[in-house]
Amino acid sequence: MRQPGLLSLLMDRGRFGAHDLGLTTGGPLDFVAFDWANRLLGNDRNATCIEIGFGGLQLEAETATSVAITGATAPCTLDGKAIEQWRSYDLAPGDRLEIGFATAGTRAYLAVAGGFRVEPMFGSTATVMREKIGGLAGDKLQDGDLLPCSDGPVGSHQRLDEAGRPVYGDSARLRVVPGYQYHAFGHLQRWRFFNSAYRVTDRCDRMGFRLEGENVASEIVGMLSEGICLGAIQVPADGQPIVLMHDRQTIGGYPKIGSVIPQDLAALAQLGPGASVSFEAIDLSAAHTIHLLQQAAFRRTQLSPC
Amino acid sequence: MRIETAGQNAFIVYFADQTSALVAAQIQAAVTRIRTTMAEMIVDLVPSYASLLVIFDIDRSDHFAVRGAIAAALKDLASSESSEGRLVTLPVYYAEESGPDLGRIAERAGIGIDEVIALHQQQEYRVYAIGFAPGFAYLGEVDERIAAPRLETPRQKVPRGAVAIADRQTAVYPAVSPGGWNLIGLCPTRMFDPDAEPSMPVGVGDRIRFEAIDRARFLDLGGEL
Secondary structure, three states: OOEEOOEEEEEOOOOOOOHHHOOOOOOOOOHHHHHHHHHHOOOOOOOOEEEEEOEEEEEEOOOOEEEEEEEEEOOEEEOOEEEOOOEEEEEOOOOEEEEEEOOEEEEEEEEEOOOOOOOOEOOEOOOEHHHOEOOEOOEOOOOOOOOOOOOOOOOOOEEOOHHHOOOOOOEEEEEEEEOOOHHHOOHHHHHHHHOOOEEEEEEEOOOEEEEEOOOOOOOOOOOOOEEOOOOEEEOOOOOOOEEEOOOOOOEEOOOEEEEEOHHHHHHHHOOOOOOEEEEEEOOHHHHHHHHHHHHHHHHHOOOEEO | OEEEEEEOOEEEEEOOOOOOHHHHHHHHHHHHHHHHHOOOOEEEEEEOOOEEEEEEOOOOOOHHHHHHHHHHHHOOOOHHHOOOOOEEEEEEEOOOOOOOOHHHHHHHHOOOHHHHHHHHHHOOEEEEEEOOOOOOEEEEOOOHHHOEOOOOOOEEEEOOOEEEEEEOEEEEOOOOEEEOOEEEEEOOOOOOOOOOOOOOOOOOOOEEEEEEOOHHHHHHOOOOO
16 A cells, blocks of 8 residues: 555455344445445455545555455556556556546445455455444555465456446435334424435435435434434434445434435435535335346346456 | 335344344344354344344345245244344443533432442343444443433543443444434443454343442553543
8 A cells, every 4th residue: 555545444245143142234335336346356246445535545565366346436557557447457556547526426446356365254354444444444545555465367357347347326205114203203293204305415425425405304203212223314303414324333222214225325425515416215125126136136237348 | 023124135024113132132142043043144143123134245145035034033932032233241430521411311310329320230231233333332221210301412522431321322432433322331342343353342141240349440451531
């Protein structure tokens, strides 16, 4: 690691089965881009990548390997020459890879052949800085870190055609499964919530994205803390929704109107401050259908040799 | 008991509107049943005061099957079946040097510091929930006389092992962190150690007793002041 960038984190798909210790899941904010990065190299779906928050990364290869960069659009160079994202490249020892600052989207993913070889903690390599768990010593990547990888180059190159790539704009429609305290929000409150645009604030991190817009109030005065799932939309007393992301606390005591489906959290994660989002209620069966269709489309999409 | 949707791959089961030792024991029994009968489908379980969040593997099951399996697993969940939980004793060095809020709690209650310490020890607590931070166990319920509201201004730094009270809950801080609870002592037992097996000495549903130790014993057990 020659220059770590703003927030570069080693990440597999997340830490599951450790909520009973109070450990959160972690994992890539945008699993779609993460999955493509691994797929481009023929990696295991859970192989460890780097989640690059906002960019500014410089790496030098000490061994021969292959890489693929997906997610947020950023100027990328290999030994000073511009390279394309969404395709694989071979690296020779001494090659320098640079990922500049994102121009569209906020999170890029860098995969290496076979994944980075770091010791999992509680079954996962996902870095959760708040818990000091995962990655290298539970922290974001630092200048001079050595990132072990050992599989050697893949040799044949593949790319994902543009038609198959996500587009990172400045708005998103977030589909929500109503749930938790949904019934404690009156008709007018729900109507407001599902019919107004919210602005993404600058108070967004891996724990939660705070939004700004129409106030929404529930009838709940005080409630017992309870388990929080991915994407849950918390509405605290100020009436401004917070969408809880991968590093959320496992329990909390604010009313929740429902949960954003993971497919749309991936889109939300790529938005920066000032972007606009709106919510759409869908039922659980529709949410499952979306998951299954997305999985099927991922499997069906062919990579092109290059 | 109500099973409600939480998210695309999660249901939440509500057992009661209020928490109690009985509800906590029932939730633990539910956790055991679900773990036994639904192991293949389950990703994570998050028991809390009066609810249980069930996160399932959407690639191995679907919401119809999971909802049905939860209902079946919890059918006739008798409170008699409720697990007693393990009894874990945690040593505490109660003193003004280790518990800077002891004096204030005593004053508020109109009793002596010794009485505050005695009242905190006399109760057997249940682990109602684990969260906030790795290893942070919410224990209830504290004797009403020494229940104290959270500090208006949270401390920037609460030491690891701090034994604390907030309303009728008590807890041991597993790591140095900011915190707004009232501090009454220090516990030398590590509440969360990622390198230890198990990583936590307690789990949800377990019963906890606190036992006063003196300064020398606290230091012997590895405590730091």
